[in-house]
Amino acid sequence: MSGIDLRGLNKSELAEYIKSIGEPAYRAKQLFRHIQKHGADDFQSMSDLPESLRSYLSENTSLVMPKIIDQQTSAAEDTVKLLLELADGERIEMVLMLYERWQAHNRATCCVSSQSGCAMNCRFCATALHEHFRNLTAGEIVAQVQIADKLAYDMGFAGITNIVYMGMGEPLANLDAVKKSLELLNDEDGMNIGMRRITISTCGIVPKIREMALWGYQIGLAVSLHAADQQLRQKLMPGAAHYSLDELLDACKYYREKSGRRVTAEYALFAGINDQPSDAAKLANLLTESDILVNIIPANPLPEAGIQPPEEAVINNFCHLLEEKGLNVQLRRKRGADIQAACGQLRRRQA
Numbered sequence: 001m002s003g004i005d006l007r008g009l010n011k012s013e014l015a016e017y018i019k020s021i022g023e024p025a026y027r028a029k030q031l032f033r034h035i036q037k038h039g040a041d042d043f044q045s046m047s048d049l050p051e052s053l054r055s056y057l058s059e060n061t062s063l064v065m066p067k068i069i070d071q072q073t074s075a076a077e078d079t080v081k082l083l084l085e086l087a088d089g090e091r092i093e094m095v096l097m098l099y100e101r102w103q104a105h106n107r108a109t110c111c112v113s114s115q116s117g118c119a120m121n122c123r124f125c126a127t128a129l130h131e132h133f134r135n136l137t138a139g140e141i142v143a144q145v146q147i148a149d150k151l152a153y154d155m156g157f158a159g160i161t162n163i164v165y166m167g168m169g170e171p172l173a174n175l176d177a178v179k180k181s182l183e184l185l186n187d188e189d190g191m192n193i194g195m196r197r198i199t200i201s202t203c204g205i206v207p208k209i210r211e212m213a214l215w216g217y218q219i220g221l222a223v224s225l226h227a228a229d230q231q232l233r234q235k236l237m238p239g240a241a242h243y244s245l246d247e248l249l250d251a252c253k254y255y256r257e258k259s260g261r262r263v264t265a266e267y268a269l270f271a272g273i274n275d276q277p278s279d280a281a282k283l284a285n286l287l288t289e290s291d292i293l294v295n296i297i298p299a300n301p302l303p304e305a306g307i308q309p310p311e312e313a314v315i316n317n318f319c320h321l322l323e324e325k326g327l328n329v330q331l332r333r334k335r336g337a338d339i340q341a342a343c344g345q346l347r348r349r350q351a
């Protein structure tokens with residue numbers, strides 16, 4: 001296969017393409033459903049299309065679908081991590097998280113990558129250690145969700161219900177492709193995943209948060225804070241700390257007003273770096289006037305960067321101190337530690 005990737009085309013682009021090759025408009029609708037709803041990865045299986053059109057599409061277009069290079073399932077069978085290879089050999093990670101297996105309304109969340117590395121250079125992140133990377137296309141992002149959807153079905157779930165853009169890369173550094181991918185995933189003739197079930201996580205690129213606020217979508221926004229003072233943030237997240245904490249919180253407030261969604265602040269706890277009572281006091285002070293939810297996440301170990309999670313007692317005390325100050329705090333349970341589910345770790349191990 002070669003040529004334009006049809007998985008990355010929205011309805012009007014696909015209609016235009018179909019028209020340009022002299023086919024009737026209804027073929028675009030058929031094709032869109034095959035690609036976006038059913039996750040087709042070859043044209044020959046599209047039996048309601050004439051053989052001549054299938055052959056033409058096979059020769060002149062492509063349907064990007066990454067290859068699975070490695071698959072690891074946690075001992076609890078609630079987290080699956082995949083290493084995927086794209087058409088040009090770039091490798092990315094995708095994580096499937098399964099919840100409430102035995103209940104009627106089970107939930108399966110897919111954590112997608114938006115770049116095959118990251119330029120933000122966060123000190124605690126294995127993805128930042130990859131030197132060569134590029135932006136993913138909308139089709140490559142959609143394909144990850146479709147792979148996860150099939151996997152979720154195979155594991156007894158009713159497919160993907162939620163998506164988080166929290167894998168490799170900074171989604172707001174590839175915002176056009178990210179926006180297009182979520183519109184494709186939300187399309188009622190595609191996977192039809194509600195905007196409220198999609199969350200974008202960013203290290204805090206202020207102008208892009210403001211741009212997202214104007215989309216008019218009710219997408220969840222998670223902002224990685226990890227430090228409540230500018231100096232420490234500068235050390236931990238040099239790419240993101242280009243913006244001041246005041247600018248960042250203003251942008252979050254703006255997003256809240258425009259989207260109607262409460263913003264979540266992610267705070268990973270790194271032993272001996274940002275886990276002291278004085279750090280909790282600064283964080284409480286910073287967020288006390290806002291209605292931001294705080295997610296506390298014990299760090300995934302990254303020994304080459306001196307990163308370890310704190311002891312359990314330190315974690316609990318940190319949460320307690322925030323709650324005492326009236327913050328809405330959630331301690332995020334670690335998943336998949338036995339399969340290196342933190343972003344960038346699996347690809348790094350296989351490099």
Ligand code: SF4
Nearest residue numbers: 118120122125128169
């Ligand atoms: S934490 Fe996110 S923004 Fe920071 S380097 Fe890793 S992928 Fe990039």
